[in-house]
Amino acid sequence: DAMVIQNPRYQVTQFGKPVTLSCSQTLNHNVMYWYQQKSSQAPKLLFHYYDKDFNNEADTPDNFQSRRPNTSFCFLDIRSPGLGDAAMYLCATSTGTGYRQFFGPGTRLTVL
Amino acid sequence: RKEVEQDPGPFNVPEGATVAFNCTYSNSASQSFFWYRQDCRKEPKLLMSVYSSGNEDGRFTAQLNRASQYISLLIRDSKLSDSATYLCVVENAGNNRKLIWGLGTSLAVNP
Numbered sequence: 001d002a003m004v005i006q007n008p009r010y011q012v013t014q015f016g017k018p019v020t021l022s023c024s025q026t027l028n029h030n031v032m033y034w035y036q037q038k039s040s041q042a043p044k045l046l047f048h049y050y051d052k053d054f055n056n057e058a059d060t061p062d063n064f065q066s067r068r069p070n071t072s073f074c075f076l077d078i079r080s081p082g083l084g085d086a087a088m089y090l091c092a093t094s095t096g097t098g099y100r101q102f103f104g105p106g107t108r109l110t111v112l
Numbered sequence: 113r114k115e116v117e118q119d120p121g122p123f124n125v126p127e128g129a130t131v132a133f134n135c136t137y138s139n140s141a142s143q144s145f146f147w148y149r150q151d152c153r154k155e156p157k158l159l160m161s162v163y164s165s166g167n168e169d170g171r172f173t174a175q176l177n178r179a180s181q182y183i184s185l186l187i188r189d190s191k192l193s194d195s196a197t198y199l200c201v202v203e204n205a206g207n208n209r210k211l212i213w214g215l216g217t218s219l220a221v222n223p
Contacts, residue, residue: 099144
């Protein structure tokens with residue numbers, strides 16, 4: 001089945017220790033998104049790629065970076081995680097912006 | 113006015129009840145509207161896209177009112193398995209067409 005896959009599902013890191021989250025898709029969608037979601041909050045868009053074009057949200061901290069080496073894969077790098085970065089990180093894809101988005105199961109990040 | 117606004121609830125209803133959620137949006141140029149369902153500690157999943165003419169999928173009916181800038185979701189004959197958070201999502205026509213997410217409305221269906 002076509003799907004969005006995220007690895008790992010759970011990630012524990014130490015304060016300040018870099019971490020990379022992975023997302024892959026078999027849907028062949030043009031757009032890939034990274035969201036951060038904290039408890040009882042709406043998903044917050046960090047950035048998205050339309051093909052190779054990177055689009056950063058204005059309020060996304062510099063501590064968050066992303067790479068999309070090919071259509072199928074997208075990575076979220078958190079350079080120096082703080083306690084406030086503990087959250088669920090959701091990867092999503094769509095055929096274009098403004099269209100329905102398909103989500104992966106998320107990676108739950110814990111920062112110690 | 114918030115871009116997308118929902119009553120957070122919680123809505124507590126008995127099995128078999130009919131429940132309705134509303135969601136208001138601020139950008140009159142928005143073209144795409146969705147209802148997503150999110151279970152606790154899981155990812156959001158599309159429940160329904162919302163079309164101008166309204167649309168129905170089994171026990172679920174979605175309506176769009178452009179004049180008043182709101183969308184609604186009606187759930188009939190509620191099941192225990194309908195317990196979840198329902199997220200209203202609206203495309204922001206003026207800003208790279210990104211999707212704007214509401215905070216969600218929490219529904220608990222009780223036996």
